[in-house]
Amino acid sequence: MPFIEESDLLELHKDVDKAQIINERLLDQIKYKNKELKKSKVQRNIFAGITAFFLIGGLAFTSFTAGLSSSNSFDKKNSDLVVTSIDSLEAIKMRIDNLKQQNKELSLVKEFYLAKEFLQKEKIYSVQIKSFVDNNVTLASEALTNTLFVKTNPFYSYSLGNFETLQEAQSFRKQLVDIGFEDAFVASYQNGKRIQIEAPH
Structure with missing residues (x-):
């Protein structure tokens, strides 16, 4: 050791x-x-x-x-x-x-x-109050249903009122004559054309 x-x-x-x-x-x-x-x-x-x-x-x-x-x-x-x-x-x-x-x-x-x-x-009745040679007179709108502006050779006629019976149209014509439209007369119309002039009474 x-x-x-x-x-x-x-x-x-x-x-x-x-x-x-x-x-x-x-x-x-x-x-x-x-x-x-x-x-x-x-x-x-x-x-x-x-x-x-x-x-x-x-x-x-x-x-x-x-x-x-x-x-x-x-x-x-x-x-x-x-x-x-x-x-x-x-x-x-x-x-x-x-x-x-x-x-x-x-x-x-x-x-x-x-x-x-x-x-x-339909046949209707209206009271014509005036006729014109020319149609350049605008008295009422064509849209109004109670007025007619129709060509009746050689004139253009202006009518007031649209009535189913002749008696209604004649009564209206009398009222127009009383207020000064002495030449007014009743006419019958159909299809936009005048048929004939009716008796005033």
Whole structure:
């Protein structure tokens, strides 16, 4: 067995003691680091918990307020629908009134054309008040159903009133004579042409 000198042994003991001290210091440092790690881990967990709590709370608050605003917007949409439907009712009433007015106007036009058609097909009586050589005299609108402006060669005759019976026309002629149309006479017409001059009485 080899022989170790006492001085070497002492040096070896010193080295072992130094190594133990270094080991103890390292163990203390490891324990300290472990405590710091545990603290930071706890802090991280607490921070993560608080963050999660605020996130969940924020999401809950946001969804709650969104629900309120959507229900408010739903209520607003419903109230808009009610207002819109009331507005629509007013618009529909206005359209109905317009259609009624147009219907009245159309029925007047229809009556006018029916009267004109009647005047052209049936024998009618009218009181002629004047004749003209030229037809450039505009005494009345051609659209009026109670006037006739007819060409009777070589003249253009102007007549007032359209009557179904000769007696009505003769009565009207008498009224016109009384107010100054002494030359007025009753004539019968059919299809827009004069048939004959009728007896004055």
